[in-house]
Amino acid sequence: MIKAILIFNNHGKPRLIRFYQYFTEDMQQQIIRETFHLVSKRDDNVCNFLEGGSLIGGSDYKLIYRHYATLYFVFCVDSSESELGILDLIQVFVETLDKCFENVCELDLIFHMDKVHYILQEVVMGGMVLETNMNEIVAQVEVQNRLEKSEVLNCLFCHVNSSPINREATKPAVPDQHRLRPL
């Protein structure tokens, strides 16, 4: 089972946090700090697995992580998961993000936190893997987007203040070193 999924940047700022087991808010923050501390001090060419740290529990748990450009993707899993399988899963998730956001970078995760959550929900549900086929995942996200679009169009007529923003206004062309480049 996947106990938690943490995404934070090179400075430890959380960008997406998902716990599949209940922890108090304080505990969640401590776990994020501890995990960042554990992961960030490791070189890029060491292995992608380490034991789970004291907070998230025991030797049955492992942290499996990957570092993409400015972001760390950390999955905390128990021994029922295949380590390499989870590495592939992280890759699938990031490739999916890249497809959905086109050249995904950290800013996309910041400004579209809700979207990232929805994409993740198509991959992992209640700590278990729901789907690993990228095309299937993207198809589900597209269904959601179509629904959203039809509702936004309706909204335009009733919300003068909420005129949609242009993504390019907040996110100009992505500098190359910021792209997560999953491939």
Place this chain on the structure above:
Amino acid sequence: MPAVSKGDGMRGLAVFISDIRNCKSKEAEIKRINKELANIRSKFKGDKALDGYSKKKYVCKLLFIFLLGHDIDFGHMEAVNLLSSNKYTEKQIGYLFISVLVNSNSELIRLINNAIKNDLSSRNPTFMCLALHCIANVGSREMAEAFASEIPRILVAGDTMDSVKQSAALCLLRLYKTSPDLVLMGEWTSRVVHLLNDQHMGVVTAAISLITCLSQKNPDEFKTCVSLAVSRLSRIVSSASTDLQDYTYYFVPAPWLSCKLLRLLQCYPPPEDGAVKGRLVECLETILNKAQEPPKSKKVQHSNAKNAILFEAISLIIHYDSEPNLLVRACNQLGQFLQHRETNLRYLALESMCTLASSEFSHEAVKTHIETVINALKTERDVSVRQRAADLLYAMCDRSNAKQIVAEMLSYLETADYSIREEMVLKVAILAEKYAVDYSWYVDTILNLIRIAGDYVSEEVWYRVIQIVINRDDVQGYAAKTVFEALQAPACHENMVKVGGYILGEFGNLIAGDPRSSPLVQFNLLHSKFHLCSVPTRALLLSAYIKFINLFPETKATIQEVLRCDSQIRNSDVELQQRAVEYLKLSSIASTDVLATVLEEMPPFPERESSILAKLKKKKGPGAVSVPDLEDGKREGGELNGGGERGPDSAAMSASNASTPSPSADLLGMRSAAPMSAAPTSAGSLLVDVFSEAGPAAPSAAVNDDGFLRFVCKNNGVLFENQLLQIGIKSEYRQNLGRMYLFYGNKTSVQFASFTTTVSCPGELQSHILSILRLNVQTKPVEPVVEGGAQIQQVLNIECLTDFSEAPLLNIKFRYGGALQNLSLKLPVTINKFFQPTEMTSHDFFQRWKQLSQPQQEAQKIFKANHSMDTEVLKAKLLGLGTALLDDVDPNPENYVCAGVIQTKGQQVGCLLRLEPNGQAQMYRLTLRCSKDSVSLRLCELLAQQF
């Protein structure tokens, strides 16, 4: 086209996020956030009804603020309102907020459940998926109650869309994990298993997690999944890389699903059906063969996916442990990986080999890789990998390579990472002891260990070396010589001083013949370290000095001088002062004979399970200690016998005759003798208290039964204690009824959440003590929360229906700081609790004794005394047993006889007991005669562990 539509976000949200990002300082950020929180709060409270869009925007802002690490204590209601919106986006954000921020105890669950119910019955697949996600993420008991019967129907219904089926499978899994009692698979079992055949691979992917979990819990009901899994696996493995289209990942067909199928098969023994087994072996061979083929892509993803399957296949081969051919191939494959340039593969290979090392077929094959593993330990740059290498060396160690492995581990210790040093020290100590051919090697190793990593050498380790030296005559001289040499080093670790002080105090005479280590030289050497040591070590040294006075009368004057000086005799530390005073007095008034008796050499320690092993288990959790034969035939759980308080600490050392308190022993101010005579039963707790720390402090559920034995002869006291929890017991019994009060005390300052207790009667007891009613639990369950420092109480009513030997189990579960703690204890309800004492004359006693003359009515045991043989102590215990202690019955006044009747609901069982102590041999003979043979046996078993 990117799938995420741009330009339709929420402007207010984007502006807020930009503001936060532009904040120059943490303070500015907090200020901005507080402003926003106030704004949202006022909007939510305002008179104007908010439209869905605004609610959605604010809820989204709250989520962002939460991500930044701020507590969110409002907005839940608004999120719940969004659930009933008919707009998809509003519903979606509402569900997201609830999944992230609502825990299973929330009072809102009922409202949420209502919304979920509507969405589940909406027949709109997108809405259904949202609702199923929410259940799977929150997974509360109330949700299980509401939906456990509905979800399986959705899962197996013919017209359910695939995406909904996937969600339903995982949703059901979550509910099963939270409330297995509510998820009744019965009629669905076969249809769920057949999901393995589903055409949609996504459905299989989701369903297999569910099936694996259910199979682990009910292997028999789900065993048909084995053949289905094998055929599915076989179809995937033999398919061309393009057959599975989208499920092919970097040229590897369905790697995730293959791994999961191989995992599922690990829940079962090898298939019995020859055809199925043949097919499976074929699959495994194909997987192993593919590993040798040239890669279809240079991308790391390709090799990752391929190797993920390979490692799972190897795990399955190891799990079956029955195909020598496959095992050796697996081992060779892992051997290749040990030298692979990918760090991940080296890590995983070391990890898998660790389990392979314990199989008899492959142990030898694993051993051939020893040089590579040692090399990994020395040269790997990554501590995670080095740790695995150390684990593997430990697992592959046997008599043939122990010296090499221990030497390598020792030399690694000099540079080892701080985080793994303590564990390494324990492992070295265990291997050194287990595979010691000659004990001088063992002593050398442990002393080296102390020299190299003294700070990480725990008490258990140096206690153990002393126990072994004391128990083996052949190594004592060598040990004395070696510690003497080790102490010559200008700076030596305090643990070395302790071992040195102890061993020289006992066996210094063995090297005193050599003028270079004459008694005075030895003493001066020890005393030169004295002032740099901590109080406990100094106390130990003082005891060593008094032993010196006995061993070497010529040192008496010098040592008395030392004891007499102000820094000893007026030391501000009570323990040191007392020792100095008493030792000084003892040395001046006692005759040589008395001294020789009091300060006699320590008797051998009883041979028990290594305390170090117990310590390692405690550190790593049971099961992690992968030296199987170490544990054979030994009880689970550690007995830190001498390693505990009674260990070769100075108190025990000066009190070699501890078991018979005498005036001369009091003079020594022994720590262990005093409480023994004062409180009879506390003697037994020496063992137990140490054990309770070693036991379930980790979230393990191994049954802890040592506390149990302490309560055979008493009714009140502390049953269990660790760093978190203390459990006290008060109980009273009348005839065949009893009432037990349990007091759970939270020793921490943090609350325990989800605190639940259950009492179960294992096996035969179920039919005997039927009515263990937990009144409190029935009328008012134990408070689910135990605040820090607080204590809660629980009452059990017990009725004994007929005689029994298994004790009921108390299981306690709670969350401490997020981690689930699980604890099982034997409740001290023993058959003797239902004793009614019976007074009788000598004549009556012997008459009845003769009546109970059938061989099976008698149970007898002869055993060594474990505790004080003091008369008063024994009497107190026998009375505590519940019987009448009869005076003037046995012709030998040293013997004890007792009589009583055990009251059960169905019958009364008369019991007679005779206990014959032999002070000289420190032995007892215990005889029981009862009108029912099972009672004789059980009582004899229980009592033999009490004296």
